[in-house]
Amino acid sequence: MAALRGLASRLKRGIERNRVPGASIAVLRGRRVIATAAAGVLNVDTGVEVTTDSVFQIGSISKVFTTTLVMQLVDEGKLDLDTPIIEYLPEFRCADADTRKRVTARHFLCHSSGIDGDYFVDSGRGEDAIARFVTMAGLLPSLYPLGSKMSYCNVGFAVLGRVIEVLRRDTFDNVIKQRIFDPLDMKHAMTLPEDALRFRCAVGHVPSAKDPRIQHVAPRMYLSQGQKAAGSMPAMSAPDLLEFVVMHLDRGRARSRARVVSAQSVAAMQRRQIRLQKHNSRGATGWGLGWILSDWGKHRVIGHDGGTLGQYSFLRISPDKRIAVALLTNGGDAGGLYLDMFGPIFAELGRMHEPEIPPPDAKLRLDLAPYAGDYENISTRYTIAAHRGALRLTAAPKGDIGAPFARAPMAFVDRETAVLRTGHKMLDRTALLFSEIVDGRYRYVQIGGRQFRRV
Secondary structure, three states, X not given: OHHHHXXXXXXXXXXXXXXXXXXXXXXXXXXXXXXXXXXXXXXXXXXXXXXXXXXXXXXXXXXXXXXXXXXXXHHOOOOOOOOEHHHOOOOOOOOOHHHHHHOEHHHHHOOOOOEOOOOOOOOOOOOOHHHHHHHHOOOOOEOOOOOOOOOOXXXXXXXXXXXXXXXXXXXXXXXXXXXXXXXXXOOOEEOOHHHHHHXXXXXXXXXXXXXXXXXXXXXXXXXXXXXXXOOOOOEEOHHHHHHHHHHHHOOXXXXXXXXXXXXXXXXXXXXXXXXXOOOOHHHEEEEOOOOEEEEEOOEEEEEEEEEOOOOEEEEEEEOOOOEEEEEEEOOXXXXXXXXXXXXXXXXXXXXXXXXXXXXXXXXXXXXXXXXXXXXXXOOEEEEEEEEOOEEEEEEEEOOOOOOOEEEEEEEEEEOOEEEEOOOOOOHHHOEEEEEEEEOOEEEEEEXXXXXXXXX
């Protein structure tokens, strides 16, 4: 197993090539973690080295943990996925009256509520942080009618976090610890910032404004604590993350054989709820309950990615072959490191390869008018404009999440799929998926799993 024997050295080369300050990786086969490696530093200011038990924020991989807590409530008959959320949380609000009345846990779990959900306002600290956040998010608009499309919605998982608190009559922090971390013997896992004192914790890093090749410690350590059920707070080591995976591969049982969630709920989480548009990145073809579903050739893969303030995480699982890889990072081109590490491991252990988006079709001739215009949601405005017979994309974030860029050249794979061709390897992994022609123009473009509506 050359890929595993050289894991540490390849990780070291990978973080240097991709300018990632530090990373930890763990590989699972069967029920055993067969390889781990760590490289780089947790904090460029202190120089503390990454070890295999170092703790990183896992970002939106937390959504699969939250989904598991939701399914525990389903198992106990305390929650029905298709009952309107207001039956459990009467104070829930959003701008669209029909969505408020009818949106369910299922809609939130597979990101089909339509609510414009990249809302990162700080709701403060304390045991009522999630409750305050849900109240603050009460006027968010909808991008599309309930259930008609998919668009990644962080706010929906914050609402689910509050439902968990109400039905359990306890804080989200206590519930996830008592019902997942403790039964799985996850000793390097946390959701409270004060617990960072107990571990070797990574901090996020962002590019220097003067020289993007240089990484600086991020100005903030955490996103809103009100969004912890969506991924703002949970942190753990790579091996501990794989303990959670083992439980799902073992149909809901911990290594101790204790039942954590039912086998029926484990299967339901992996069942397709939403079919994604063709050419989604990283082979994604659908959404289950929490899990992203992918097809790698003839092989079924589930997983999730995560990103917080300068920390990025990746998890891929082949349920049939019982192979999983977890990669945790703290800045730089983490996506490039993911490609460097996961490709050889899955090729060697599973003879499987992540599909790539096809190259642009040089023979394709398009009328540019249906694509040109402004598209936005609450986080970003994108402008697509024609320039010398081709389209270019400009991004203007509305807050401090995301980076602006101007007039990035676009090239088309087919009539509904475009990619960027800037020469910048991180930007050029971006795919734009167009949908719904109205009055001769596309109404939506999906970028990074989010829908942006023409304005």
